[in-house]
Amino acid sequence: MLLWFEPSSIAFGLAAFASLASATHYNVTVGKGGQLKFDPETLTAQPGDTVTYKFFAKNHAVAQSAFATPCQLQENGIFSGFTPNTSPDVEAPTTFTITVNDTKPLWFYCPQTNGNHCQNGMVHSINAPASGNTFDAYKANALKAATPSTPPAGTLPVGGLRKLHIDVGFDGNLVFNPNNITELVGTVLEFEYTPQNHSIVQSSFDKPCQPLDGGFAAPFVPTTQAPSGVTFEVMVENTNPIWFYCAQTKKTHCQAGMVGSVNAAATGDKTFSAFAALASKAPPSTIPPTTPLVGTLKINGTIIANVGGNVLNTTGLDPSLVGSIPPPNSSYAPYIGGMAGGSQPSDYQWAPSISDDGVELLQALQYISNALVAFLFEGYVRLAEGAWSGVYPQSITQTLGTLTAQALIHRRTYTDSLQHYSKPTVPLCQYKLASASASASATSWLQDIQTILTLSISAKIDTMSLAAANDSWLIASLATELGAQARASAVLNMMQSHYASTAPREALMPYQLAYSYIASKYVSSCGSDAQAFGKVFPALAVASKTVEPSSGRLLSIKIDVPSGSTGDHWVAWIGAWGGLQYTPVATDGTTTVPSSLSGNVWAVLTTAKDLKARDIASKAVAGPEMIWTTQQWSS
Secondary structure, three states: OOOOOOHHHHHHHHHHHHHHHOOOEEEEEEOHHHOOOEEOOEEOOOOOOEEEEEEOOOOEOOEEEOOOOOOOOOOOOOEOOOEOOOOOOOOOOEEEEEEOOOOOOEEEEOOOOOOOOHHHOOEEEEOOOOOOOOHHHHHHHHHOOOOOOOOOOOOOOEOOEEEEEEEEOHHHOOOEEOOEEOOOOOOEEEEEEOOEEEEEEEEOOOOOOOOOOOOOEEEEEEEOOOOOOEEEEEEOOOOOOEEEEOOOOOOOOOOOOOEEEEOOOOOOOOOHHHHHHHHOOOOOOOOOOOEOEOOEEEEOOEEEOOOOEOEOOHHHHOOHHHHOOOOOOOOOOHHHHHHHOOOOOOOOOOOOOOOHHHHHHHHHHHHHHHHHHHHHHHHHHHHHHOOOOOOOOHHHHHHHHHHHHHHHHHHHHHHHHHHHOOOOOOOOOEEOOOOOOOHHHHHHHHHHHHHHHHHHHHHHHHHHHHHOOOOOHHHHHHHHHHHHHHHHHHHHHHHOOOOOOOOOOOOOOOHHHHHHHHHHHOEEEOOOOOOOOOOOOOOOEEEEEEEOOOOOOEEEEEEEOOOOOOOOOEEEEEOOOOOOEEEEOOOOOEEEOOOOOOOEEEEEEEOOOOOOHHHHHHHEEEEEEEEEOOOHHHO
């Protein structure tokens, strides 16, 4: 069956993704200072924005009502669950976060009946209109609302993420904080590692300091960073008591009292105190050989599926990774493979020998990959823990972290192969990285990543076609990288409000032109003896663009022809493979853009036309340059 989707509906989905990439996060305090008040009481949010509620004294909750029925939980309404806290000034370790899905008004209140919080004006709104059903009108209705408010205590959270934060080794002490926890079913327990070397392991009550079969376990994390950026999450799935400990045997952490419980009985013989007392007499602690188990381990928001044992090596964040080339048959720290979704192949199926051309192809690809790794790593660190922290939501930062780890793994294809054949690898250059000062720089960095990634994809396709004759073993190792890079490019397209896939095929860029672009635009220095992979052409300077207003299609560009280049000129438009086109350049530098192109294409200024892609570099004057033409739906 043929299905047809209207462009407007696809554009809506694209816009939703773009809004997620630029989402704003808001914090709202609930009852701070002992006041019956949300602060701020109102806020305006866009789709994709998130709001986190932080709770203070008097046992508050956040509940959603209809405008006309304040103080009563609406059907399928959002509810945080009640959150006891004795302090009016220190927030509870439990928070509740919602995601705003549209711009419709949302009405909230505190349903605490002890003191009738809602009826005393403890209400809150998101996107309340300025007239008609205003926030003030909602609050006035609440002051007159009938009692009691609903829902009652014990109602489970719904419609958002209820999360309890637990410090592992709080303030340098052998303690989980908090350690004697009462929480609702559905709450996520977020353990955050602090300096020293701790672990998190579930046990039974009867055998503290020993792992429970089928229980959760998180690795040792030797770290001196505070905050470490390493977290472990598990969900409270039922009301049964949960017992856990740190398995560090140095100073016998478990036996010294580094234990915790969730929903332990307050009285009787299986209280938290009884568990701690039993742990103090337990035999030496143990931990499962493989972690994490059951829960979710993250570094700066990036999920680590497997650490290759029970110790997390966080030195993978060391910037020296960018410039270091591991020897063949060695591996990165296990968490790099966890971020990437896998490590380098165990068998590249190398041939007995490699041609001289094959060596140059691998070195050229490593040259491009060095730039991609350097830019990705620098930006990811800034997003995860530096000047750009919070520019993108965690899910986007995590995706970019995955791309960073995958770029390291892909580079191993070239360096492992070159070292296998005892051929030199390519040293790292110094690059013109974006300023770390503002979110605008993050946007510029994102475009740089998309550009270098597209060059990498295009040069790989060129390399595979050239390697077919003498080094065919290369094809499988390169082709299997293309899918991951193309998917990453699609995500970057959507983050820039473009369709994910803008052409039916990737472009084939001669690797010499890819080298030229990176050397010209991104490299500040590369050493006097740096290897060259062709001529470095000046940038293609686009002086102006003419865009069709209704569709946004690029109709023509005006370029600055480099001084000293005389005679006729053409622009070679390198689009999807098989779609190479040429347009003449007028005396004023103007040239038309072929109407059949869509998405990002490459433009090269040449002194000849109708050349094959392989021969463009021989007649090139400037470029290549990536140019956005149009969305395909606007063609």
